[in-house]
Structures are given as structure tokens and as C-alpha cells.
Amino acid sequence: MKIIAFSDNKAILSQIISRFRDEAEVHAITPDPDFILKYGASKTFGLKGDVLSGPVSKAIEKMYQSGGYDLIAIGSTVTGREVAGLLSAMLSTQAVSEVNSLSFNGGKATTSRFFYGGKSLLTEESVAKIAVVAPGLAEATESSKKSDITELQLEPSSVKIVSRTDKKGGSVDIEKAQVIVSVGRGLGKKENLEKVEPFAKAVHGEIAGSRPVCLDYGWLSEDRQVGLSGKKVQPKLYIALGISGQIQHIAGMRNSKVVIAVNKDKSAPIFEEADYGIVGDLFDVIGKIKDKLAQ
Amino acid sequence: MAYNVIVLIKQIPDIDQMKTNPGTGEPLIQNVPLRMENLSKNAVEAAVRIKEKNGGKVTVLCFGTEKSTSVMKEAYAMGADEGYLITGYAGNYPSVTANALASKIKEIPHDLVILGNQSADSYTGLLPGSLSAILGEPLLGNAIDIKLQEKQVSVVSALEDNNLEIATEMPAVVSVAQEINQPRLPPVLQIMAAGRKPINQVAASNLQVPEVKTISNRAPKSDRKRIVYEDPAKGIEEVSNVIREAIR
Ligand SMILES: Cc1cc2nc3c(=O)[nH]c(=O)nc-3n(C[C@H](O)[C@H](O)[C@H](O)COP(=O)(O)OP(=O)(O)OC[C@H]3O[C@@H](n4cnc5c(N)ncnc54)[C@H](O)[C@@H]3O)c2cc1C
Numbered sequence: 001m002k003i004i005a006f007s008d009n010k011a012i013l014s015q016i017i018s019r020f021r022d023e024a025e026v027h028a029i030t031p032d033p034d035f036i037l038k039y040g041a042s043k044t045f046g047l048k049g050d051v052l053s054g055p056v057s058k059a060i061e062k063m064y065q066s067g068g069y070d071l072i073a074i075g076s077t078v079t080g081r082e083v084a085g086l087l088s089a090m091l092s093t094q095a096v097s098e099v100n101s102l103s104f105n106g107g108k109a110t111t112s113r114f115f116y117g118g119k120s121l122l123t124e125e126s127v128a129k130i131a132v133v134a135p136g137l138a139e140a141t142e143s144s145k146k147s148d149i150t151e152l153q154l155e156p157s158s159v160k161i162v163s164r165t166d167k168k169g170g171s172v173d174i175e176k177a178q179v180i181v182s183v184g185r186g187l188g189k190k191e192n193l194e195k196v197e198p199f200a201k202a203v204h205g206e207i208a209g210s211r212p213v214c215l216d217y218g219w220l221s222e223d224r225q226v227g228l229s230g231k232k233v234q235p236k237l238y239i240a241l242g243i244s245g246q247i248q249h250i251a252g253m254r255n256s257k258v259v260i261a262v263n264k265d266k267s268a269p270i271f272e273e274a275d276y277g278i279v280g281d282l283f284d285v286i287g288k289i290k291d292k293l294a295q
Numbered sequence: 296m297a298y299n300v301i302v303l304i305k306q307i308p309d310i311d312q313m314k315t316n317p318g319t320g321e322p323l324i325q326n327v328p329l330r331m332e333n334l335s336k337n338a339v340e341a342a343v344r345i346k347e348k349n350g351g352k353v354t355v356l357c358f359g360t361e362k363s364t365s366v367m368k369e370a371y372a373m374g375a376d377e378g379y380l381i382t383g384y385a386g387n388y389p390s391v392t393a394n395a396l397a398s399k400i401k402e403i404p405h406d407l408v409i410l411g412n413q414s415a416d417s418y419t420g421l422l423p424g425s426l427s428a429i430l431g432e433p434l435l436g437n438a439i440d441i442k443l444q445e446k447q448v449s450v451v452s453a454l455e456d457n458n459l460e461i462a463t464e465m466p467a468v469v470s471v472a473q474e475i476n477q478p479r480l481p482p483v484l485q486i487m488a489a490g491r492k493p494i495n496q497v498a499a500s501n502l503q504v505p506e507v508k509t510i511s512n513r514a515p516k517s518d519r520k521r522i523v524y525e526d527p528a529k530g531i532e533e534v535s536n537v538i539r540e541a542i543r
Contacts, residue, residue, distance in 0.1 A: 054434065057428075078412075085423055087424075087428075088393075116308070120513055123511045125510055159463045164458070165458045166456065179541070239538075257541075274520075276520065277523035279523065285527055288531045293535055
């Protein structure tokens, strides 16, 4: 088998390569070739030029048409999904999106993805040749397999970059955290984070949050958002404080090993997705747990 | 200058009201009410604001079924001028949707096509790219701000690690993110007026539904312990032990 793998996110790309390098010849396309080299793709192409969806899709189209590829696997990012949509139309071939598992059987692909905002897991068999891959397809592991870096110059685009602003935050990677203390709207106000921080420290946890907390109110930076439209995390311990447990939130923390929830509403759906739940005021409860842990 | 804007909207089952069959875990969508998809509202809002500021016309397209007239009326109430309901929607096939919409878009003179970046139910995010390729118009994606100047459109595109300001010549396709605006709640008078406004219906032709076999579609299994302490005093001891164990 021969696969083209592209992502502008090096973590997802390293997972795709790790997943397929033993059963397929993987040709990786990346803006970070030096990093990607370690993961054992058969060929590594380093992108030169503006990594915009238009030019990237043209470069992949050209490579695909040079022949013999069974699949184009694309990491699910804003740019990646655009590239997949463009390529699907350019190559008149089907694309399947947000897949979290992917296998092949006689030219057919079996994929699973979440549907209805995460309420169901949809497993399908199709002839899709393009797969948009969600983070966490496989664990990224380094390989001793070596390849050289080939430069791949992107064509100029009719879309021009005017400016680029880094988002605040950026230093945390909650996807790798072993313990996560996640706060929801139950936090009440930004200043209350000060009350959660000592608790997070006591359990050696990173602080994350629901979408309202990270996006609508900006109490936390966006890179700490867990959920369907945020990060997919898989810590050993996930502690949800004042989070109601809407399905879009669950979609991001479902793979946690142990889940603890604190919510003052005993009918909150988060208790359905928790191993241990405490009905009560979150500040009261975390204060007491912290004292207990210190004993 | 005035702009002709086409905005694309989608009708979806109200996911929050959706239940799953407790026996099989399959989603029960039969009697779930239908509503306008979240980002479609942001798209309509963005289009109407452009018209309010610069003049021009907002045309709504919805690829749906005969039941989709209610979302068209909602878009009218928000300020859209004209609408085409393209019937024939038979499921979530982004390539089918892209072609059905593109063939209508090509008949309507326009400067911009605005749509939501990802739909709240299927969440594929494939449509903006596919439309861009079929129409041969550049894509400015996941916009949280749109600016127009003469024939030039620029947007702030929200990427994972940074916000990218990008610009191109119109006609162009712009997909929007939730942060772009707060969709308006139209006043009752406008809702009533919208009810009387005609909706053009056209049937989609030549749909090429791809071969996809559903193997299963079920609520993801959750085998959590679900031990819930209604008395915090009791829970704290046990939960502290669990935490101690987990962080060792
Ligand atoms: C397309 C789409 C994508 C989405 N993506 C995401 C996503 O990626 N991540 C995400 O999180 N959401 C996402 N959402 C939003 C999601 O549907 C919910 O609106 C959101 O998760 C709710 O956040 P919350 O639990 O913090 O707030 P709420 O639902 O308001 O819950 C707050 C909870 O706090 C409890 N509470 C209040 N005060 C206290 C207290 N003192 N002590 C204890 N408990 C208290 C309340 O009982 C309540 O249960 C998405 C929605 C859509 C439509």
C-alpha cells in the first residue's frame, strides 16, 4: 500500500505515520520535516512557501496523480479539512472526515467517526480515498527507519497572507497531560480560577475548560478547550468541576482513564460519564479534597 | 460598493433533544424537531451585516427537503432578501451537497458565498473546500472577521495556533466560525412578514450519491462506574483515595 500523509499539525502527522508505516509506504508532507523525520515515513517532503489550503491541495493533487496511491490521509485541522474538501472535488473522489479509526479490506476503507455532535459513533465502509484523521488515531512512536527530506515548493496562491498573530497561551499541551482539572461555567467568574489553581497543583494537574470558559468568556486560553471543537484529551485522571457534561464536551474527554465530576446539580449529565461523582459546590469540595490529600 | 452575497444554510435535527434507543444505542431521529444549524445562523448574520453596511442583496440557498421551509423563513426574518430551497437532500454526503449547491450558485451573480465552517451534526468541514474547488473561487476559511474593500475581501482566519489575516479578490468563498458574530433574534413583525415571503423551490438533479455502507451507528459505549455521592462528606474520603491512587 502507498499513502500520502499531510498535516500542518506535527503531532497528528506523527500519529498517522506511526499508524501506517508498517503496513504501507508512507509519503509524508509537512512544514516541519526535521521533526517528522523521526517517525519513519518512507519519504518526507518539506513544504516551502505559504501553507495555505489552495497551494497545498494542488501539490497533493500532483503527487497523487503521479500514481499508485491508495489513500490520502490528512490531519484534522482548519487547514487540513479545507485541503480535504478541495481535493475531494478536484479528484472527484470521496472523503471521509474526523475518523478515529481506519482500516482497509480489499480496496474498501472501514472508518469510524462521531456523528450527531458526538452522540453516536458511526462506522462505515466506503471507497473513500481521502481520510481526514482526528487526533489520537495511534500513539506516535519514533522509528529507526530513515528517509531524506525532499523540498516541495508550493505554488503562489491567489490568497495573500496579510498578517499573523500568535494566540495567547500556546505553551501548554493538555493532550499530553496525565492529570487534568477541567472547569466549566460553574466556575462563575475568572477570578475564581485562583481557587482552583492550588487544587490543580495538589493533584499535579493541568487546568483545562469547557467551551464557554475558553471561547465565550475567555477565562482560559483557547488551547485549553476540551471537546468536539477543542482538544481531545486522554489523561489518567480527568476532574470535571462545574461542567454540565454536554455531548460536545464529552467528545473531548471520553478517552480519559478515570473521570471524577463535581457538580451541584445531581441530574447533570456529566455524572453519566463519570466514575466518581460528588454532588455539591465545587469550591467547597475541592477545598476539602485538598485538605484530605495533604494529610 | 454594494455586494451580492449568497449564504448557505443547513437544517439539522436538534441534537440536544435527540435520544438514543436504550436497547441498541442507536440514535432516535424520527421525531426530533428540526432547526437551523448553529453556524448557518452566523453565516446569515454575517451576510445581512454586509448588506446593512454596504447595500446589495442577500440570497439564501438551502439544500434540504420540503420540510426545510422553516429555516428559510428564519433566514428571511433575519434579513435575507431571496431564497432557494433545493430539495433532494438524502443524507450527509458532502460531495453531493457541494455539487447540488454549486450548480445553483453558478446561476446567481455574486461577490461572496458565505457558509458555516463545520456543521454541528456531521462536523465534516469538507464543504467549504469542495465548493471552492468546484466554483473555482478562492476560499477564506474559518473567519472570525470579514472586511470588504472594493473588489477585495479579507478575513481573520482562526487557526489552531494563530490568527491569520488573509485576503483575496472577489468572487470568493468565506466560511465562518462561531466567534464572528452573535446572530440576531428577529422581532416578531419581521418573523410574520417572513412567513408571507415566497420561497423558490427547485429539485436537485443528477445527484451522484456515493457508495457508503453503514456498519453501525450507536451511542459510544461508556463503561464508567457512575458512583455518585449525594452527600459530599461521604464522597470526599473515597474520591481523595481515588485521586491519590491515580496520581501516584
Ligand atoms: C458545534 C458545537 C461544538 C461544541 N464544542 C464544544 C467543545 O469543544 N467543548 C465544550 O466544552 N463545549 C462545546 N460545545 C458547547 C456545549 O454544547 C455546551 O454548551 C458546553 O459544553 C457547556 O459548558 P459548561 O458545562 O461549562 O456550562 P453549562 O452547561 O452552563 O454547565 C455549568 C454547570 O456547572 C454547574 N455549577 C454551577 N455552579 C456550580 C458550583 N458552584 N459548583 C458545582 N457546580 C456548579 C451547573 O449545575 C451546570 O451543570 C459545542 C457546541 C456546539 C454546538
